[in-house]
Amino acid sequence: MSSLVPAMRHVRGFDVARPLSIGMLVFMMLPLVFLPLASIFIFGTSNGLDKFWAALTAPEAIFALKLSMATSFWATVFNVIFGLFAAYVLSRYNFLGRNALIVTISLPTAIPTAVAGFALLLLWGPYGTLGRLLAPHGFQIMFTAGAIILANIFVTFPLAFGVIKPVFDTMSHSLEEASATIGATRWQTFWHVTLPSLRGAIVSGALLTFARAVGEFGSTILVSGNLAGRTQTAPLYIFAKFNEGQIEAANAIAIVLALFSFLIFSVLFFARDWLDVD
Amino acid sequence: MAKAKEFLIPRPEEPASNAPPSAAAASVVGISKRFGKASVLENISFDVGEGEVLVLLGASGSGKTTILRIIAGLEMPYTGKVILHGKDVTELPARERGVGVIFQSYALFPKMTVEKNIGYGLRIRKRKRKEIKETVNELLSLVQLEEHRKKYPSQLSGGQQQRVAIARTLAYKPEVLLFDEPFGALDTQTRVHLRREIRALLKKVNVPSIFITHDQEEALELGDRVAVLNVGHVEQIGTPFEIYNHPATEYVATFLGAANVLDCVVRQDSIEVGSAQIPATLDKAKFKPGDCVKIVFRPEDVSLHRGDLPRSTHPRLANAIIEEIAFVGAYERVRLRVEAGPEECKTEETPFYLTTETPDRKPSKSIIATRPKPEASATRLHVGERVVVALTSFTVLPPQGGKGAN
Numbered sequence: 001m002s003s004l005v006p007a008m009r010h011v012r013g014f015d016v017a018r019p020l021s022i023g024m025l026v027f028m029m030l031p032l033v034f035l036p037l038a039s040i041f042i043f044g045t046s047n048g049l050d051k052f053w054a055a056l057t058a059p060e061a062i063f064a065l066k067l068s069m070a071t072s073f074w075a076t077v078f079n080v081i082f083g084l085f086a087a088y089v090l091s092r093y094n095f096l097g098r099n100a101l102i103v104t105i106s107l108p109t110a111i112p113t114a115v116a117g118f119a120l121l122l123l124w125g126p127y128g129t130l131g132r133l134l135a136p137h138g139f140q141i142m143f144t145a146g147a148i149i150l151a152n153i154f155v156t157f158p159l160a161f162g163v164i165k166p167v168f169d170t171m172s173h174s175l176e177e178a179s180a181t182i183g184a185t186r187w188q189t190f191w192h193v194t195l196p197s198l199r200g201a202i203v204s205g206a207l208l209t210f211a212r213a214v215g216e217f218g219s220t221i222l223v224s225g226n227l228a229g230r231t232q233t234a235p236l237y238i239f240a241k242f243n244e245g246q247i248e249a250a251n252a253i254a255i256v257l258a259l260f261s262f263l264i265f266s267v268l269f270f271a272r273d274w275l276d277v278d
Numbered sequence: 279m280a281k282a283k284e285f286l287i288p289r290p291e292e293p294a295s296n297a298p299p300s301a302a303a304a305s306v307v308g309i310s311k312r313f314g315k316a317s318v319l320e321n322i323s324f325d326v327g328e329g330e331v332l333v334l335l336g337a338s339g340s341g342k343t344t345i346l347r348i349i350a351g352l353e354m355p356y357t358g359k360v361i362l363h364g365k366d367v368t369e370l371p372a373r374e375r376g377v378g379v380i381f382q383s384y385a386l387f388p389k390m391t392v393e394k395n396i397g398y399g400l401r402i403r404k405r406k407r408k409e410i411k412e413t414v415n416e417l418l419s420l421v422q423l424e425e426h427r428k429k430y431p432s433q434l435s436g437g438q439q440q441r442v443a444i445a446r447t448l449a450y451k452p453e454v455l456l457f458d459e460p461f462g463a464l465d466t467q468t469r470v471h472l473r474r475e476i477r478a479l480l481k482k483v484n485v486p487s488i489f490i491t492h493d494q495e496e497a498l499e500l501g502d503r504v505a506v507l508n509v510g511h512v513e514q515i516g517t518p519f520e521i522y523n524h525p526a527t528e529y530v531a532t533f534l535g536a537a538n539v540l541d542c543v544v545r546q547d548s549i550e551v552g553s554a555q556i557p558a559t560l561d562k563a564k565f566k567p568g569d570c571v572k573i574v575f576r577p578e579d580v581s582l583h584r585g586d587l588p589r590s591t592h593p594r595l596a597n598a599i600i601e602e603i604a605f606v607g608a609y610e611r612v613r614l615r616v617e618a619g620p621e622e623c624k625t626e627e628t629p630f631y632l633t634t635e636t637p638d639r640k641p642s643k644s645i646i647a648t649r650p651k652p653e654a655s656a657t658r659l660h661v662g663e664r665v666v667v668a669l670t671s672f673t674v675l676p677p678q679g680g681k682g683a684n
Contacts, residue, residue, distance in 0.1 A: 177383035180372040181350050182399045183450060194391035201467070 007047035040258055051269035055252035060228050065262030066255065071145055071233065072213035075161075080206050083160030084198070088190075091168040108157040113218030116154050120147070120223050143225035148233060151219040156212045160205030167201040204268055211264045215257065302361070303328045303486035304349065306453040306678065309358035311344055318344055318495045326454065327502075328594025330482040334452040334567040335497040337533070340489040345507075346456050349488065351375045361454040368429070378485075384439045384460045386431035393418070393427045399450035401505050419447040420479070436464045437472050444476070448483060455480070455487040473500055481606065494534045506530045523576075524673050531574040531673070538577065540616075542674070544569040545592030549674060556593045556669070564676040575672040578645035582612065582659065583666040597608060600663045601644065607613030610654035612647045616667060 179189040224231040241250035302325035311319040347353035419439040429434035461469040498518040512524040525531035598614035
């Protein structure tokens with residue numbers, strides 16, 4: 001991530017390829033990335049900032065944003081703790097089926113999100129494998145905020161794990177042995193020695209998970225029921241308002257989400273180095 | 279062998295015996311260890327006295343690291359006991375043993391400052407903040423790192439990290455200090471400097487210590503006593519002086535620097551090497567006339583003479599032809615060809631093509647002699663010259679291990 005880019009020393013004089021290739025790169029990204037993003041901002045603010053503000057502060061919009069943040073937060077908390085635990089177990093112990101477990105943990109990102117939502121419905125829904133047994137007792141997790149958290153956990157399952165495990169793998173064993181001979185319990189060793197070395201990995205794993213969960217649409221729309229003011233997250237709100245023809249309302253939230261992801265990835269980009277500084 | 283002369287200067291505490299100087303602070307009793315079917319340690323026993331430095335010297339694969347890990351509690355022995363200050367700790371986990379391990383990689387905690395690293399042992403023991411601060415300050419000045427207290431390990435040199443690692447273990451007053459090849463990752467100059475510093479430090483804090491190393495020079499300089507290990511068993515334990523000058527086995531003799539080994543036969547009150555009879559008083563219990571044994575002597579124990587030996591000097595070993603003379607800095611190294619041992623004791627056949635060079639076609643062998651600078655410049659020798667070889671000191675190895683006499 002450092003800015004030390006080696007100069008092309010084998011070219012004498014002015015290198016024409018340099019401005020050409022940079023220009024080409026920007027030009028290719030223009031219709032693919034820059035313009036779509038720019039149009040959100042152009043459209044969203046074209047009717048004046050007060051219209052934009054009104055759309056943003058509509059109760060349903062505020063609710064959708066809050067719900068997205070809350071459900072993503074809890075999914076992130078769970079997946080970071082789980083990822084830490086899974087990475088610890090899978091890098092410290094060797095056992096039969098270890099590789100199978102690693103593959104299974106990584107699987108959810110490869111599954112289409114609609115399939116993930118559908119699978120959750122088939123398990124927990126009123127007629128689902130488990131849901132059928134629980135429904136008579138008044139337990140119904142589908143179509144609640146809980147269902148959104150479950151869906152978020154499922155689709156972001158391997159993200160934190162994937163960032164934390166390589167750090168575990170490369171961590172020297174002698175640090176933990178040294179801590180043990182000094183007199184620390186396993187827990188003290190984990191807390192004082194192992195965890196601090198994972199700081200950077202935990203933060204970036206959490207940010208990745210959170211960013212991915214906030215934007216989740218496919219599984220959420222299936223399991224949440226998409227009830228405005230009750231189980232409607234921000235991406236669902238955009239979709240619903242767009243369908244109703246309220247472009248401005250959709251646009252306001254879209255701007256917030258776009259800025260939000262921009263912020264998270266900036267933090268990821270710059271904070272990683274900072275966190276890993278000894 | 280470059281520093282051969284240097285460590286021959288006897289230490290003041292010379293001559294010590296095999297017994298540790300005082301009551302054992304740490305003992306290993308009959309330790310063996312297997313990994314699967316491979317036996318890596320066989321019946322290892324030794325003691326370390328209070329304030330004593332014991333060096334375990336062995337080549338890689340001799341099992342020295344495994345012994346250290348067993349004492350630290352990072353590895354379980356197959357049989358045997360580990361006793362620290364009279365307490366059997368064989369069944370205790372590493373964290374309850376109170377030993378200090380200095381790892382080759384230092385194993386300093388990368389996210390803690392020097393201060394925090396040193397105070398770690400006390401923090402997890404829930405000591406008072408004031409007490410921790412005082413101990414850390416004391417140790418920082420002991421290892422002379424006061425100005426580096428706020429730095430992180432990655433900002434320190436290898437030698438400084440090593441000193442932090444030692445201070446970190448001294449903080450909780452360990453029963454014994456274990457050094458796992460502590461100078462392995464350092465360059466030669468730092469290594470020599472640091473081991474002298476650490477020896478002085480250990481004498482100051484008076485904590486019993488066990489070093490492991492494969493470097494014989496390091497072992498002789500650091501250790502109050504040295505245990506030489508060879509594929510999972512102890513060949514010999516003794517002071518550096520004993521180990522170097524009176525090796526008990528051929529392995530010890532050749533592992534600790536250059537040694538000449540020749541076959542010989544035990545006779546009444548002497549041994550016979552080639553055509554020479556060398557007077558020797560040997561232990562009658564171990565040596566019987568007619569036994570085939572080996573005589574061991576260091577290159578610096580060889581004295582070379584032109585013409586006849588003066589009377590009443592050292593015993594004559596053989597006549598020899600100088601094959602090669604090399605200048606190696608502090609001294610001159612001479613390779614000589616001498617008659618080999620008696621026919622009856624030939625252990626290995628000297629191939630015919632190796633013997634054709636010698637004028638009399640008798641079986642012969644090369645030996646190495648070194649001469650200090652003044653002697654080398656006083657009497658110049660030349661390749662091809664015939665000289666008389668005498669021995670100022672030698673050791674006779676008994677038929678199967680055990681201690682010889684001279």
